[in-house]
Amino acid sequence: MKTTWKPHEKHGDLSTKDRDKLPDSVYAFPGKRKEPLTDASHVRNAVARFDQVQGVSDEEREQAFANIKAAAKHYGVDVVEDDWHQLGKRPHTNNPTK
Numbered sequence: 001m002k003t004t005w006k007p008h009e010k011h012g013d014l015s016t017k018d019r020d021k022l023p024d025s026v027y028a029f030p031g032k033r034k035e036p037l038t039d040a041s042h043v044r045n046a047v048a049r050f051d052q053v054q055g056v057s058d059e060e061r062e063q064a065f066a067n068i069k070a071a072a073k074h075y076g077v078d079v080v081e082d083d084w085h086q087l088g089k090r091p092h093t094n095n096p097t098k
Contacts, residue, residue: 004030005037005067007074028064028071029056035064037071044077050087 006025019036028035028046034053035046046068056064065084072079081087 001062001066003066003070004063005070007071008038028067029053029060030063030067031060032056035068037067040075040077043068043071043075043079047072047077047079047081047087050084 004025005028006023008023008026019033022033022036022038024030024033026036026038027033028037032055034056035042035049037043037046046064050061050064050068053061053064061084065087069079071077
């Protein structure tokens with residue numbers, strides 16, 4: 001799947017006010033504006049919380065995973081999973097959350 005994610009370096013502390021100013025293209029789930037991917041920490045957080053995102057379809061999860069992989073590559077974060085189904089509550093990899 002083609003990614004929609006694009007880097008956006010000026011993001012502040014991502015307070016609600018700051019998040020409202022971010023373009024859709026920085027979110028893992030751009031249509032829902034969920035899981036901003038503005039730095040390495042946010043990418044790791046999106047991986048760790050992927051299965052907790054509610055109200056999204058499998059197609060949106062597929063898109064989000066592609067966006068997470070693109071952001072991870074940009075910020076130098078290792079994501080060893082090659083399919084979004086590998087993320088979840090069950091143990092999957094030793095991906096650190098910090």
